Amino acid sequence: MAETAFLHRTSYKNEPKTAAERVSDVIYWILRAAVVFNIVVLFFPSFNPARISGMINRNLSLFSCGVSYNSIVSTFGRAFRNGWVEESTFHALNVCSMVIIVAVIIAAAGGCMSLGNHKLKRSGLFVSLAGGIVEIGALIWLKSLYDAVADQAIAANKLDRVLPQYPHNNYIYMALGAALIVLSIVNFFLVPAAEHGEGYDMEPRFQLFLMMLPIIALAFVFSYLPLYGWRYAFYDYKAGDVLTSDNYVGFKWFTSLLQNQATKRDIVTVLKNTLAMSGLGIATSWIPMMFAVFLSEIKNGPFRRIVQTFTTIPNFISWVLVYALALAIFSVDGFINTMINSVSETAVTTNYLMDTNHMWLKMLAWGLWKGVGWSAIIYIASISGIDQGLYEAATVDGAGRFAKMWYITIPELVPTYCVLLLMSVANILSNGMDQYLVFSNAVNRQQIQVLDLYVYNLGINSGLIPLSTVVGMIKSVISVILLFAANGISKAVRGESIV
Amino acid sequence: MSELSLKKKKASSGGESHIKLTAGDIVFNIINYAFFALFTLSCIFPFYYIFINTISNPELVTKGSITLIPMELTVQNYVSMGKVGDLWSSVVITILRTVIGTALMVMVSSLAGYLVTKKELWHRQFWYRFLVITMYFNAGLIPWYLNMSMLGLTDSFAAYIIPGIVSPYNIILVKTYIESIPAEIEESAFMDGASYWTIYRKIIWPLSKPILATIAIFGAVGHWNSFQDSLILNANSPELYTLQHRLYIYLNKSSNLGAIAASGTSSGDSAALASSFNTKIIQYTISMVTILPILCVYPFMQRYFEKGLMLGAVKG
Structure with missing residues (x-):
């Protein structure tokens, strides 16, 4: 494939580069790095140059300021009513932030074009230059908006409330904008002019990379960027605070896990629940396999298909719906109580869902009810792949039904089972929270709270963000170690990795 | 099978x-x-x-x-559901997120799956691993939540759509499928001077439709059933609650009232009792509204579901 690509695009000969081109390449790398950095700082509240008043939410990034006017002025109701500041200034601030975002997007486009041939590169330089100029222009405008807010606050004699503050982050953006301009101009002299008649073109590897870039960016933002949130574990943080050196507490939350008696008790209970539920799940992980083995003993095709269709449905409904079904069947006025009442004289109203006996087993039962049909499919497929000749030969040798199951079917399924088992061992700390959240109530909380639910309750409901971050961090790290261990075992025993 | x-x-x-x-x-x-x-x-x-x-x-x-x-x-129960105003906003939100979210996810997975099969891609191995690793590691619920709020993706519809667009698992499925398409088809198009984009649009996309249907169905079921993002990110915007979240709220209301009625502590409170039974009907009807699409679609889609599972099992 690669050869074909190069055959057909003959312009990519590996010609030796001139000294000027090598210098321009280095400058391009700096330019692209500046663009990437510029994009990244857009999303960080601590680098927000649009925070020209102390009243603006500290946790707002320049990006949010640009896309949402409401987020800027969410705290300005009184200030606008009493005329401390003018609303139009903040509309302008919103537009100004938007212009900076647009400037960064233009610069990014220029950065992408710098991956092309000479002609594309030269056009790209105009684009990055334009981006830099727009950015600097918008920043000058931003400065004037700051002056306007300061003037308005002085006129209204509310300096102490409006807290106008010079956006020092301006300098970072100024520097980036200036870098864009300077580097673009320098490269004008270094990038050789396009040959006459040369069209816009780009090497295939960069074409493909640019198509990939948005996907990479999304993955970075939603899967890697959250890791930056781990820093909250080292601060004494409450919603709305800022992280500064004042509330930096080092490993306080880590040690408090072991020292604070109440937390320690909670953690022990939660771990007990988590390990019990996962343990029960692992202990019953052979059930889907046996489900498949016995289902394949049913020779009536339509019956088997019906069973397979209906037993997989529960896998596709949410846990909330499972809970709705549970209520319909087991609640005070549900099916079971209604049935009992219709035959017995004395009215019974047992609320099975409020009953806390055997909570772990009940959760296991719900998990099995929901998952067994689906989990069995993979085994059913393996069974249908087994050579029928084996069974026939066994029958001739006088093997009975169970002997065939035990000596032919099950050995075929064990490798698949082992892989799934290893995966579930690696996931021993992650039971998910949906099931336990929907079934939890004031009565059964002690038995039902697993690690994922505990983190949710602690962080989202109780607002103990640092502590819940610590618990989540430890969980993530242990999970990764377990995964590597499981993978290592799989490699050593089966010679295949599972991830 | x-x-x-x-x-x-x-x-x-x-x-x-x-x-x-x-x-x-x-x-x-x-x-x-x-x-x-x-x-x-x-x-x-x-x-x-x-x-x-x-x-x-x-x-x-x-x-x-x-x-x-x-x-x-x-059909009175279903008709009177129409009077429960907040239900319809949830239905609309859930349908919108299912359609938009699934469509975007399928398009991106398809493109990404194609790109990671191209050996010319600049640092292909690195970027492929970069995507795949995210399946096995996550920073945890709270950092995720803080990140989303830093990005301004709380109390917004976009919070349902954007984070789900890149799905590494589906990218792997598409990649595996595209690798099974004979390379000659693509090569001959290359010789004719087709660009990567043309090849993707005219050859890869049509040929990979079976796998795209499979991931679309999984994606749609996932969106339809999703509940956590509504619960955590949009807690303060009831107009954005998904159907599952709305159902969860009604179930809790009802079970609490049911518990009061059962315990007999407020047996004289006939209003609570009555409202508990009304909520029971509401609860059943919302449940049915929430289940029906899945029950209706399921029998026709079963083979796609099973195919998806099988492909997942042989992923490389």
């Missing part, structure tokens, strides 16, 4: 029919059939029970007379 295997089974059962069943076989068969019949019944019955309650006279439902067969058929 497949037609082929079913035929094979038929052939083998035909072979066995010549052998006389022993008493042990008969006992085994009875137990085996009974077990699967009962288990299948347990999977169907709750749905049936809720369904017959939603189509019966509400007065009989509140009295608890509907157990096995529907009585005095009516």
Whole structure:
């Protein structure tokens, strides 16, 4: 494939580069790095140059300021009513932030074009230059908006409330904008002019990379960027605070896990629940396999298909719906109580869902009810792949039904089972929270709270963000170690990795 | 599973029919059939029970007379659901997120799956691993939440869509599938001067439709069932609640009222009792509205679901 690509695009000969081109390449790398950095700082509240008043939410990034006017002025109701500041200034601030975002997007486009041939590169330089100029222009405008807010606050004699503050982050953006301009101009002299008649073109590897870039960016933002949130574990943080050196507490939350008696008790209970539920799940992980083995003993095709269709449905409904079904069947006025009442004289109203006996087993039962049909499919497929000749030969040798199951079917399924088992061992700390959240109530909380639910309750409901971050961090790290261990075992025993 | 295997089974059962069943076989068969019949019944019955309650006279439902067969058929319950205003916003939000979210996810997975099969891609191995690693590692719920709020993705519809666009698992499925398409088709298009984009659009996209259908169905079910993002990110925007979240709220309301009624602590409070029974009908009907799309789509899509599972099992 690669050869074909190069055959057909003959312009990519590996010609030796001139000294000027090598210098321009280095400058391009700096330019692209500046663009990437510029994009990244857009999303960080601590680098927000649009925070020209102390009243603006500290946790707002320049990006949010640009896309949402409401987020800027969410705290300005009184200030606008009493005329401390003018609303139009903040509309302008919103537009100004938007212009900076647009400037960064233009610069990014220029950065992408710098991956092309000479002609594309030269056009790209105009684009990055334009981006830099727009950015600097918008920043000058931003400065004037700051002056306007300061003037308005002085006129209204509310300096102490409006807290106008010079956006020092301006300098970072100024520097980036200036870098864009300077580097673009320098490269004008270094990038050789396009040959006459040369069209816009780009090497295939960069074409493909640019198509990939948005996907990479999304993955970075939603899967890697959250890791930056781990820093909250080292601060004494409450919603709305800022992280500064004042509330930096080092490993306080880590040690408090072991020292604070109440937390320690909670953690022990939660771990007990988590390990019990996962343990029960692992202990019953052979059930889907046996489900498949016995289902394949049913020779009536339509019956088997019906069973397979209906037993997989529960896998596709949410846990909330499972809970709705549970209520319909087991609640005070549900099916079971209604049935009992219709035959017995004395009215019974047992609320099975409020009953806390055997909570772990009940959760296991719900998990099995929901998952067994689906989990069995993979085994059913393996069974249908087994050579029928084996069974026939066994029958001739006088093997009975169970002997065939035990000596032919099950050995075929064990490798698949082992892989799934290893995966579930690696996931021993992650039971998910949906099931336990929907079934939890004031009565059964002690038995039902697993690690994922505990983190949710602690962080989202109780607002103990640092502590819940610590618990989540430890969980993530242990999970990764377990995964590597499981993978290592799989490699050593089966010679295949599972991830 | 497949037609082929079913035929094979038929052939083998035909072979066995010549052998006389022993008493042990008969006992085994009875137990085996009974077990699967009962288990299948347990999977169907709750749905049936809720369904017959939603189509019966509400007065009989509140009295608890509907157990096995529907009585005095009516669509009144569904009609009166229309008066529960917040339900419809949830239905609209859920449909929108399912359609938009799934469409974007499928397009991106398809493109990404194609790109990671191209050896020319700049640092292909690195970027592929960069995507795949995210399946096995996550920073945790709270950092995720803080990140989303830093990005301004709280109390917004975009919070349902954007984070789900890149799905590494589906990218792997598409990649595996595209690798099975003969490379010659693509090469000949290359020789004719087609660009990567043209090849992707004119060749890869149409040829990979079966796998795209599979991931679309999984994606749609995932969106339809999703609940956590509504619960955590949009807690302060009731107009953005998804159907599952709305159902969860109604279920909790009802179970709390039901608990009060049962404990007898406020037995004199007939209003609470009455409202608990009203919520019961509301709850059944919302459940049905929430389940029906999945139940209707499922029988037609079953083979796609199973194919998806199989492909996942052989992923590389």
